[in-house]
Amino acid sequence: MKKHLTIAGIGIVVLVLAFFTWQHFTQTPSQPHVIQDTKSNIAGNYLGSDYKGNYVWGGAMNLAWNELNENILKEKLQLNTDDKIALEMASKLNNAPFSKSDLDEESYYIKSGYGQSTVDEINRESKKKFPSKSFGDLEMNLAPRDIISYAYFLKEVEYETKFEKDTALFNGQKVKGFIADNKAQRENVKIIKYENDDKFIIKLQLKDKSDELILAKGYDMKNPQDIVNEINTNNKQYLSTIGESDRFKAPKLHLDHHRDYVELINKYLANKGFETYFIAQMFENIKFDMDEKGARVENEAVIVKTESAMMEPEKPKNFILDKPYWVVMKRADSQNPYFILGVNNVELMEVE
Template sequence: MKKQILLLLLVFLSACSLPQNISTKLIETKGKISSDNYLGSYYKDNYVWGGAMNLAWNDLNENILHEKIQLDTKDKTALEMVTKLNESPFNKNDLDEASYYIKSGYGQETVNIINQESRQKFPSKSLKDLDIGLGPEDIIAYAYFLKEVEYQNQFEEKNVTFQNDSVKGFYAINYKQRNNIKILKYWDDDKFIISLQLKNDDDQLFLAKGFSDTSPKTVIDLINSLNNSENLSEINSEDLFEMPKIHLDYQRKYNELTNKSLANKDFTDYYIGEIYENIKFDMDHKGARVENEAAITVIAGAINPQKKPKVRKFILDKPFWVIMKRANSTNPYFILGINNTALLETQ
């Protein structure tokens, strides 16, 4: 049966920590994730999730609070987000040490160290240095990771169609390029899971089409259950593969959590200040690059309750003046006093 592999909707890049003499092709991963605790968001109607926020969050829990973060709030959305971050299955063991940088600590000195050390470890880091001012008792937790992967063989570039629109993309035209593609499961042309083989098989890149875009749980579970040597198959010379190039540059601010006081022992006079992440992702005919950082600041001092500002009404419904003058002069060149409706346009 001729299988057409044309449009791919979801992209997942995962890291595998394996002994150097074991190929990922021989690994059998039968476990499933236990919960749907991926706190993704939507950017231009596209689901996005990166692991850096979990790395920073975990480091704050482990090295500063010495327990999981608790908030002093009744805000249901904030509490649900904290639960997902506290219970996320992702941690630094899901990456190789060379690909990430994590640090938490107190005061401006920690911010300066983060900027220096992260830039030193990752000279190709494209994200700007942190521009955050902290007091000596304020806390910062930071995480950054960078992954750059190449396919075993480059694909050919061409324009492709996505949702009836013509976009830049790439495709497989010869045996070497088709050999990049391994099939985990093919249901039909509108539902399948494949992987693209990489030069360094410590990482894996999967593409899935035909699944709900509201949660990645189903497709991650399937990848984990199907990703073994017995299931993998190759496409044949008549099969087709093409997909669009992808470019993402996204900042997410976790406004739902800002200004929320902590309920952890010894930290009840702290509240969450800034909390954000930056994600960059590019995928083309050569390979893929993902860059992700997250920063959390926890500020010392209770939040001062702010009085609701009085609503001021600038409504000209009684006699008023109109005065016109040059900016560099103290003398008006026109003055008009409105006392009635004689000069006003009536309906």
């Protein structure tokens, strides 16, 4: 008798400057689901996907996959297929640099197991740990030997100071955005690296210093690993803020993305004892919102300022995100991001 393997994970990151959700779970026949091919990008260490010409990667699927390997299979998942793309994707998931060690324990819930009792436990336990979770209960009817692996991820951060709304330009089109218009707002913007107005990396200061929100313009938009390496090389403990004559402006972003891992669906396992299992469904939803506002959760912050020596006035720098750029979110004590977004066009923006 054939049995099926369900890989499930919900990951949510919520920011009022940015709001993300990751959701992976199998649909039962009572929950019809139309599979969509979202053009996986398997370059580098990240299994990103395409959303209307923009690159999207979230770390929740890695959590669900690792949980399946560690708790159920007791080894790395192996596929019974000659499909080279499926094998490469499984290899990248098996050897991904991102894991739950790159997160704080308070921000995730992970569970795997067999049958409907596991689904019921997931619904009960995830809601208890995260009362504000926006996803409803999983509605599934799993057979006793069906397998589910599930991960839920919630992250809330906020700017130290709210920015001002303003009109921005991106690729020559007017879109809604926000700017740093006063001293306190400019102190939100830390310079990681500046080469010129068309190539720079900045960090938006958050109240909770344990998370980082980084923006990078002018770098290769086809290889997220390159920008991650560049950030890790240059992201120092003490960074200067933009100056009084410098300008910062960014578009508001909104992403609501569904992804099916079509390359892996219906593939059978080759692991001993699990040869009759196949991946029935494997998908995720990612939502991300970034604007001028702060987050829903208040956190006490400590601001450290250093005294600077008197210098000759510098030419004003423009940190204007008007061309393709990267959005990277990570823990301050980790080199591995939990979210990467490559912004290439206005599909994520509100055109005026």
